[in-house]
Amino acid sequence: MELLNSSLLEWSRAQFAMTAGYHWLFVPLTLGLGIIMSIVESIYVKTGDEKWKKAAKFWQLIFGINFAIGVATGIILEFQFGTNWSNYSWFVGDIFGAPLAIEGIVAFFLEATFISIMFFGWNRVGKKTHLASTWLTVGGATLSAYWILVANAWMQYPAGMAFNPETVRNEMVSFWSVALSPFAVNKFFHTVVSAWGLGAAFVSGVSAWYLIKNRNNDFALKSIKVSAIFGLVSFLLLAITGDGSAYQVAQKQPMKLAAMEGLYKGHEGAGLIAVGMLNPAKKAYDDNVDPYAFKIELPKMLSLMGYRNINAFVPGINDIVAGGYALPDGSIALSFEEKRSRGQKAIEALANFQEAKKAGLDSEAAQYEAVLRENYPYFGYGYLTDAHQLVPNVPLTFYSFHIMVIIGAYFILLFLVLCWYNCKKKIESTRWLQYVALWSIPLAYIAGQLGWVVAEVGRQPWTIQDVLPLQAAVSSLSAGNVIITFTLFALLFTALLIAEITIMVKQIKKGPED
Amino acid sequence: MITYSFLQEYWWFIISLLGGLLVFLLFVQGGQSMIKSLGKTEDERRLIVYALGRKWEYTFTTLVTFGGAFFASFPLFYSTSFGGAYWVWMLLLFSFVLQAVSYEFQSKPGNVFGTGTYRTFLFLNGLLGPFLIGAAVATFYTGSAFAVSKGNLVGLGGVGPVISQWQNPLHGLEALFDIRNWCLGLAVLFLARTLAALFFVNRLDDESLVSRARKYVLYNGIPFVVFFLTFLIWTLVAKGFAVDPATKAVSLEPLKYLNNFIQMPIVLIFFLLGVVAVLYGVIATVFQTGFKKGIWFAGAGTVITVTMLLLIAGYNNTAYYPSTADLQSSLTIRNSSSSEFTLTAMSIVSILVPFVLAYIIYAWRALEKKRLSVEDLKTDGHAY
Helix, strand or coil: CCCCCCCHHHHHHHHHHHHHHHHHHHHHHHHHHHHHHHHHHHHHHHCHHHHHHHHHHHHHHHHHHHHHHHHHHHHHHHHHHHCCHHHHHHHHHHHHHHHHHHHHHHHHHHHHHHHHHHHCCCCCCCCCHHHHHHHHHHCCCCCCHHHHHHHHHHHHHCCCEEEEECCCCCECHHHHHHHHCCCHHHHHHHHHHHHHHHHHHHHHHHHHHHHHHCCHHHHHHHHHHHHHHHHHHHHHHHHHHHHHHHHHHHHHCHHHHHHHHHCCCEECCEEEEEEECCCCCCCCCCCCCCCEEEHHHHHHHHHHHHHHHCCHHHHHHHCCCCCCCCCCCEECCCHHHHHHHHHHHHHHHHHHHHHHCCCHHHHHHHHHHHHHHHHHHHHHHHHHCCHHHHCCHHHHHHHHHHHHHHHHHHHHHHHHHHHHHHHHHCCCCCCHHHHHHHHHHHHHHHHHHHHHHHHHCCCCCCECCCCEEEECCCCCCCCCHHHHHHHHHHHHHHHHHHHHHHHHHHHHHHHCCC | CCCCHHHHHHHHHHHHHHHHHHHHHHHHHHHHHCHHHCCCCCHHHHHHHHHHHHCCCHHHHHHHHHHHHHHCCCCHHHHHHHHHHHHHHHHHHHHHHHHHHHHHCCCCCCCCCCCCHHHHHHHHHHHHHHHHHHHHHHHHHECCCEEEEEEHHCCCCCCCCEEEECCCCCCCCCCCCCCCCHHHHHHHHHHHHHHHHHHHHEEEEEHHHHHHHHHHHHHHHHHHHHHHEEEEEEEECCEEEECCCCCEEEEEEHHHHHHHHHHHHHHHHHHHHHHHHHHHHHHHHHHCCCCCCCCHHHHHHHHHHHHHHHHHHHHHCEECEEEEECCCHCCCCCCCCCHHHHHHHHHHHHHHHHHHHHHHHHHHHCCCCCCCCCHHHCCCCCCC
16 A cells, blocks of 8 residues: 555646646647638638638648647557556546547547648649648547547546446446447537637637737738637537536536535525635635635526526535435435445455455355445445545635636627627727737636646546546556656656747748748 | 457457557658768758658557557556556657657747757657567567556455556566567667668659668668567577466466467468568668669568567467566456457447548558659748
8 A cells, every 4th residue: 555655646646637738738729720720721712812821821830830749748648547547447448448549540540641631732632632631630630539538528427337346347338328428428519619719719819919010911800700700609609518517517526516616515596606715714624614705696506507497406515525415316315424335345345256256156256246236336435535535626626617717708708899890890900909819818728728627626536436536546656756757748848838839939920921 | 250259359450450550650760760860961851851751640640549449459458568667658658759749840940949959859769669669569478577466456465456566666667678678679670760761762752862771771671680580589489478278377388489370370471471571672672773662562561570470479378468477467368358348349440440541541642642852842831
């Protein structure tokens, strides 16, 4: 047990968070800018107007710079499941590996093959073939997002699997329950549409910079025309899919929902916090300190979002620990201690099952298997020692969620204004709007990162909801190894990020002319 | 009838084939290791980078797919090897991260570190990539020190919940103490360089570069053959890790890999055909000045040879990832695979592979209608 000290766990988590966070700096621009450059090229093919071609080529150049570093930061993520979460890889590899393999076979090759035609094919293939290649590149990237989000969604909402005590792992029993889980489908749309929104914010912001500098105005206005409409549609879809996410989180991850709202004591007809601040003095769920410094609520909205019923009971953190409230299906929620005791029973039954099998005592083994099956839904709780481990970092989840939502609402407004001014042909002359669009670019990045913080921090301590907590998932390494790789990758990614930004800024300053 | 054993063998074949394709595609890395030495002028070096730059993503994607497919079909390998031989895999990944940005960034203004740095990155990936992959694959025949005990998860082992426990604190770097691992690592490195030289002979329209590349085929082909034969003969005469099909017990068996070839003559025949194709590609390119098709012979030969070599590591009751610390922990295609359900589902997905190959071939041909020259660097909008 000494190996599995908290330092190893913390560093392994930090490494995953750091590499995933870096990767997500680049992926959304790939997905979002990808669609925009494809639309721009489609307009060129349709109209034959060389100015649209120039615009398409420019955005593809920016896309390429960003794409390379997205690829670079992505490879580590796939392999990290094996290198740093070895037990996880065995325990659920039978289910989790498949989407990763499909991602490679179906999506990455599509992306890698057609991006070469997109970049090198302008003089070598016909106009329409080139356009098809551009769309296929983005299609491949989007498809890859689908499969990796299927994998992530499955961790949060395990479905389509059964535990096999002989092999000591979960095994897939329904491919479609995994691949088309409602959680996965909603997560895909929410995530991809957020990427589109970021792409739109990026293109609008960069175009606004040209207008501020009063150069390449025609190119900038053409680009904004596409990005403003695309951005508005994206952020509206984002609100709808975000609502879908909240509903699903309420069903399967009530603790995450409670942390998102800083809700300790649940009640019926719960309100959604519009603006609020947590009380920094609150240190633990059971310290009886008032959780809020102040809050402004939208009455009954949380109940409506989470349970589609304005009077539904929304459990708070304390309720989830203590249990005893009625669940939507009519059953009574178990307390943490009850779940933990059932988890321990499941673990013990699995141990006894294995020893009975080894000794050739099949009928005894069958009895242990029955105990195991009965208690398996709480298997992961058997590894926890204290109810405090069940509570994620509330301030981080709370603020990430609320800032993300506020930024999302802000972008709906911004794109409405941009669309309006575009309609009235007044963008070119409205200086303040150009500055606002330019300085909004970082906000889109922040919102995307915060979204992942909510999703991933909010579900702690689980690598797989209710089934496998972090401490049973991590590899058997000494913390020193992970500290070194963390440092190496942090330095390298930071250096590459700096290079990427300066290259991009240079290219943007150079402009679409050359 | 599609049985569970058939599916396990099918997936070992797919993994072996992906391994073969990956080693062939390492010609990109081989080329990266000779940008400075093969190219004498800046134009020549840019041309080399340009020729490789439209291919590097295939190698990269194949590596990622190889990893994903291995995870999906043999997850116990994924958890044991990656979590155990941590440093080998991390160094490999690190070198591929360096590669991924280096083409796109190297000649762009504002790249902060300068063209030379990015070319050094490519050089590092060119050396480390093939060498580490070769050395890691060599451990399929020489073994590693680990123990697998599923009881650990429920507290039966007394070492915490982790099922796969690596027994050496160097976490994979200890593989470098085995000369046989070095032999395969160096063999793959020189093979990658040989293939790269053959690729340049085929693709470049530049007399001085091509004639130099021909010489490079010879200079790298010879050490490749020496290291490869050393590894091969050593492995064939060494003890191998045999599995008793009835008891599943693993034991050391003299001449195991040689016996595998003899007991699976089709594998042996394809292996020999592959070797002949590689040698023909190399020798014909060196001795016939007009011969440009060496890469296709040597490339196809590489795919076949490597695939067959991996088949004898896993087929015919052999443990493909043997443990020297605890023989009974060794991984076989039976005890490390995914469930029958998952392998079936994945097999249905694998029907898409010919379709993927078809569009790769289409794209390759669309871009390679004519050979590349320095002139192309001036007219192409996306030259590096």
